[in-house]
Amino acid sequence: MSSGTIDESAGTADTQAIADFLGLLACVEVSAFQQRGRDVLHAATVSDMSAVGTIAVAELGHFQVLCKRLTALGVDPDEVIAPFRPAAIGFERRTVPEDLLESLVKIHLAHALATDFHRRALPYLDAESARLADGVLAEGGRTGLAADRITGAARADRVTADRLSLWSRRLAGEVLARTQAMIAVRPRLAALFVDAEDDPEADVAEAGRGASGGDPADMVPVIGRMFRRANKGQARRVRDLGLTI
Amino acid sequence: MSSGTIDESAGTADTQAIADFLGLLACVEVSAFQQRGRDVLHAATVSDMSAVGTIAVAELGHFQVLCKRLTALGVDPDEVIAPFRPAAIGFERRTVPEDLLESLVKIHLAHALATDFHRRALPYLDAESARLADGVLAEGGRTGLAADRITGAARADRVTADRLSLWSRRLAGEVLARTQAMIAVRPRLAALFVDAEDDPEADVAEAGRGASGGDPADMVPVIGRMFRRANKGQARRVRDLGLTI
Numbered sequence: 154m155s156s157g158t159i160d161e162s163a164g165t166a167d168t169q170a171i172a173d174f175l176g177l178l179a180c181v182e183v184s185a186f187q188q189r190g191r192d193v194l195h196a197a198t199v200s201d202m203s204a205v206g207t208i209a210v211a212e213l214g215h216f217q218v219l220c221k222r223l224t225a226l227g228v229d230p231d232e233v234i235a236p237f238r239p240a241a242i243g244f245e246r247r248t249v250p251e252d253l254l255e256s257l258v259k260i261h262l263a264h265a266l267a268t269d270f271h272r273r274a275l276p277y278l279d280a281e282s283a284r285l286a287d288g289v290l291a292e293g294g295r296t297g298l299a300a301d302r303i304t305g306a307a308r309a310d311r312v313t314a315d316r317l318s319l320w321s322r323r324l325a326g327e328v329l330a331r332t333q334a335m336i337a338v339r340p341r342l343a344a345l346f347v348d349a350e351d352d353p354e355a356d357v358a359e360a361g362r363g364a365s366g367g368d369p370a371d372m373v374p375v376i377g378r379m380f381r382r383a384n385k386g387q388a389r390r391v392r393d394l395g396l397t398i
Numbered sequence: 399m400s401s402g403t404i405d406e407s408a409g410t411a412d413t414q415a416i417a418d419f420l421g422l423l424a425c426v427e428v429s430a431f432q433q434r435g436r437d438v439l440h441a442a443t444v445s446d447m448s449a450v451g452t453i454a455v456a457e458l459g460h461f462q463v464l465c466k467r468l469t470a471l472g473v474d475p476d477e478v479i480a481p482f483r484p485a486a487i488g489f490e491r492r493t494v495p496e497d498l499l500e501s502l503v504k505i506h507l508a509h510a511l512a513t514d515f516h517r518r519a520l521p522y523l524d525a526e527s528a529r530l531a532d533g534v535l536a537e538g539g540r541t542g543l544a545a546d547r548i549t550g551a552a553r554a555d556r557v558t559a560d561r562l563s564l565w566s567r568r569l570a571g572e573v574l575a576r577t578q579a580m581i582a583v584r585p586r587l588a589a590l591f592v593d594a595e596d597d598p599e600a601d602v603a604e605a606g607r608g609a610s611g612g613d614p615a616d617m618v619p620v621i622g623r624m625f626r627r628a629n630k631g632q633a634r635r636v637r638d639l640g641l642t643i
Contacts, residue, residue, distance in 0.1 A: 183438065183447055190435035190454075193428065194487070199465050199475040202428055206458040209435075213451040220444050230444040242439065 171282055172226055173339045174274050176233030178289060179219035180335075181267060183234075184241035186212040191249065192256035201253060204298050208260060215289040222285050240334035248327050254306050254313065255320050258394075261299035262321050265390055266328045269383045274345035300394060307395040318396040325387050329380050346379060416527055417468060418584045419519050421478030423531060424464035425580075426512060428479075429486035431457040436494065437501035446498060449543050453505060460534040467530050485579035493572050499551050499558065500565050503639075506544035507566050510635055511573045514628045519590035545639060552640040563641040570632050574625050591624060 189209030196202040220230040248263070250256040268290045275283045307314035336343045388398045434454030441447040465475040493508070495501040513535045520528045552559035581588045633643045 179444075183451070186451060186454075187435035187438050190432035193432050199424075199479060203458075203462055203465065206428070206431060206461070209431075210455050210458060213448075213455060216451070217448055220448065234444060 168226060168228075170341050170345060171278050172223060172228040172233050173342050174271075174278065174345055175219050175223050175226075175282060175286065176228075176230065177237050177335050177339075177342065178271060178286060179216050179223070179230065180234045180237040180241045182212045182215040182219065182289065184238075184245050185264070186216065188245050188249075188259075192253070192260070195250065195253040195256050197253070205256070205260075208298070218285055219289065222282060226282075236338045237335050240331050240338065243334070244327055244331040248324055254303060254317060257299035257302055258317050258321055258396075259324055261303065261394070262387065262390060263324045263328050266325055266383060266387050267332070269386050270332055270346050270379070273379075274342075277345050304395045314396060317394075318391070318398070321391050321394075321396055322398070325384065329383075413471065413473075415586050415590060416523050417471060417473040417478050418587050419516075419523065419590055420464050420468050420471075420527060420531065421473075421475065422482050422580055422584075422587065423516060423534060424461050424468070424475065425479045425482040425486045426516075427457045427460040427464065427534065429483075429490050430509070431461065433490050433494075433504075437498070437505070440495065440498040440501050442498070450501070450505075453543070463530055464534065467527060471527075481583045482580050485576050485583065488579070489572055489576040493569055499548060499562060502544035502547055503562050503566055503641075504569055506548065506639070507632065507635060508569045508573050511570055511628060511632050512577070514631050515577055515591050515624070518592070518624075519587075522590050549640045559641060562639075563636070563643070566636050566639075566641055567643070570629065574628070 186209050189205055189212070192205045193202050193209075196205055220234075223230040223233055248259060250259055271286070271290055275286055278286060303317060307317060332346075336346070391398045431454050434450055434457070437450045438447045438454075441450055465479075468475040468478055493504060495504055516531070516535055520531055523531060548562060552562060577591075581591070636643045
């Protein structure tokens, strides 16, 4: 496979990998939606409740559009999503925000870090799936709402800044753990998250993307590089918020 | 006041009562929204997740439209809603569903019972507020989703039927407690929930609806009658679901 684009008419293994990716994304979105109720509970004003609620509505919409795409690809969304649920639910359980600021940091940073990974898969998807996934990954107001509030709170109070910095590190670790757990469920996904910078020996990624699925063990060092690079982007975002890494 | 309709141009006390009612309704809707994440977590299929999520989206929309109306009436939604939050949050905390069936019973029965109360206020509202509140109280798919599933599960298994019957009784008690707690916060609301059948001595309701606000103590027997009548409607719905009262 020399092109980064896969047609819907491609082999069965490719369609499966695309389906797995869309299913993973759908699972992440619905799991995020599930947490927004708690975030709204933390909100003290109607304006904040409404803003967080609007993010929840967008996430549910993402979930629904991705499930619809899976069905259009002839795949049962239930079957594709189910294997990813434990990792997604575990992530949300381990990262329960204590207040609205922690909710906002999670909405902002955890989403951005996950997006860094997921975006890499876009070139390997068919055009329609890539278009949908791209729309889902667009920040859709999540960043705007959060950034000003976090920065303001961090600037106003050193203790808050330290607490949120620690929280952002915990979140980053948990996002990486969740991504790793999801790839472990479907090793062929790893190849979709890898690009040339992560993988100087391109044949490893090629093997992973091939119809044979490749050997999951080959992916381990590649995933390691991918995570280290993702952490750089995360560090920049954390500093932009006025937090420390 | 001889008419059941109040103009926006009516006295300050009336506008306050209308604002309190819209604020109470907004608070109930956003609190319901906050719980839907947990309900989605209980859902095992994409179809159920999507159906429960769609209810959540409707509830958030209700909250937003009611807040917008409050603002249009010159009232600060934050100020009106805040006093009702503890009762609403307490209700949700005391009625956490253990599985999807309990979620569906709550969505169906608790909403219907609350609607019984809230509908009584409509004739006392200005036309635009009444129109909005009427739309909010319309069941909007909540009943349809729940009823078939609950009835089917209750018919299939006696233990489930007994468990859900008990759950529906607990819910009814908690809805009544929440309504009472909310009226206690704003006693002038009581008069809006009372109609001629509850209150053979119409002057009690008249006193409550007047600009003076009336004596909350006068409302106690009226509220008692209102609750007894609401329980009859609830009993019919419980039986319709194949549960026992």
